[in-house]
Amino acid sequence: MAALINQPGAKRILMVSRWGESLDLANAMKEEGHAMKFYIEDRPSREIGYGFVPKVRDWKKHVDWADLIIFDYTGFGAEADRLREAGKPVFGGTAYTDQLELDRNFGQQELQRHKIKTIPSHEFHSFQEAIRFVETHPNAYVVKPMGETQELKQLLFVGKDDRGEDVVRLLRAYEKSWGAGFGSFQLQRRVKGVEISISAFFNGKSFLAPYNVTFEHKKLFPKEVGVSTGEMGSSMFWTAHSPLFERTLQKFGPALARENFRGHLDINCIVNGNGVYPLEFTSRFGYPQIFIQRAGITEPMGELLYGIAAGTRETLQTRKGFQVGAFIAVPPFPYDDKKTFDLFSKDAVVVFQKGTEGIHPMHLKQVGDQWLITGNTGLAVLVTGTGLTMKDAQRTMYNRIGSVIVNNGYYRTDIGDRWQEDSDKLWSWGYL
Structure with missing residues (x-):
């Protein structure tokens, strides 16, 4: 050493x-x-x-x-x-x-204080109180747990019914299964548009350029079907100039400088022709965002993170084009079930047919030269790809996924597909 x-x-x-x-x-x-x-x-x-x-x-x-x-x-x-x-x-x-990040109401208040549009939201401590609210104010809502419960990503629910009837049914189900143990939660009006996040590193004084634009894929199955997982993969690119950055993160620069923040901040948003609507903060590394970002950063990570922490770094070096990444998961992901994990996944071997380039270890241990699945939730590896076009990046990533053997493994086959449609909308609305 x-x-x-x-x-x-x-x-x-x-x-x-x-x-x-x-x-x-x-x-x-x-x-x-x-x-x-x-x-x-x-x-x-x-x-x-x-x-x-x-x-x-x-x-x-x-x-x-x-x-x-x-x-x-x-x-x-x-x-x-x-x-x-x-x-x-x-x-x-x-x-x-x-x-x-942890107090959704505080996050929304800070957005308002910085003159940034917010979506109407309300905090509740009981399911009956929330049900009465939806019945009195029928609309499409998103159910967002707060506190420790928000770590269980599958509990987040995006309502589709314009009168909120699907949200009422869900709240009644949560009341039966969770009772008072659920804690507080938020109902937020659902706004239609493109979901996109803007993030950047901050060195205690200012944000480092370029900035990162990410598109998350949160549902378990392709085409955004199934339970929310937190995330199954992302596509992204780096940009030195971003209208989205100027309307959101940039406004927080003075507050972050006063707090001597030295880290990574992300704001997830819905954007449409009417404006930018921030949803939530991630004031740390995003997962798998940081691993996909690393595929696009062309300098040593230790040197970069030390420079940010020391306050000496003002820019970072990144690739042109796009980066994509997808998780390969095993049972019981996205749930926490020790019996299922022990039966199907514990100590299963990850086999590589063409090396480990672009393969990022997640919940693994290494015994000799073998990668074995451990932990308790079933995230095996994150596989990344880069390219000058989104199609090139996807092709590289899925070729690498095809060379990885994970028994009982599953992954989404459409990471990055949204770009073709979303990019047209973002260009027409002036966000790219």
Whole structure:
């Protein structure tokens, strides 16, 4: 380890992870020559990463060792603030940016304070109260859990009935199955348009150009059919100039500078001919967004993240064209069912027929030269592709997927297809 640190530019990097989602990033920085230590907070996920990167059981004992500390999820903002005040280079959130993501009402209030359009939404603490609201104000709504429940992505529901009758049926079902344990949730008016997100890195003073435009594919099956999963894959590109950035993220620059934020911020939006309507913040790495972004970033990630945390980086180097990525999942994804996972997926081998280029480890461990599925939810790998056109990027990604053998694996076959139609609309509305 000591010899490694003597290499020019090599850093000691401590990765503090909530679920182990950032394994691919930690492994990439290890391969760049940095000394890594990887901590996972969630106990059932702690086997993730064994054999790939050195693991630690208590991250706080290694703070003095680290040249750079990276927090990969929300909830660590207050800790990150204290470490920055003590002089440590930290990449991650702040107490303020954590609240932007975790408290949906606060996020909407901040959007309004920055003179950004918002979609009407209401917070509820009981299902009966929400049902009465929909019956009194019939419309199409989106049900968005808040607090810890929002981590269960399959509970998010996008209503299609213009009178909200499908939402009422869902709320009654949730009341029977969850009762008071569901916690608070939000009903947001459904607005039709193109779903798109704009994101960028922030160095404590300003956003780094270029900016990232992402199109998420959240449903389990192609053509947006089935249960919400959080995400099955994304397509994206980088741009130095974006009307969407100017109308949303850019307005938060002064507030983020006051908070000394040094990390990554994403705003997911619905856009149409009437304007931009932000839906929610992600004030951390997005998953799988960061892995697909990495496919488009043409410089070492350790050097980039250290520069952002230290406040010395003002730009980043990216590819022209498009990047796409798709998860290969196994049972019980997107659900958490230990019995099913143990029966069908635990310790299953990921087999590569043409090498591992563009293959990003997710919930895996490495034993010898074999990648084995671990954790408890069933995300095996994320496969990426790049190209000057969206079709080129898709072709590369799906060729790579075809060379990966994962027993009982499944993935979406249409990641990036939306671009053909969405791009025409975005051009006509002036967002590209």
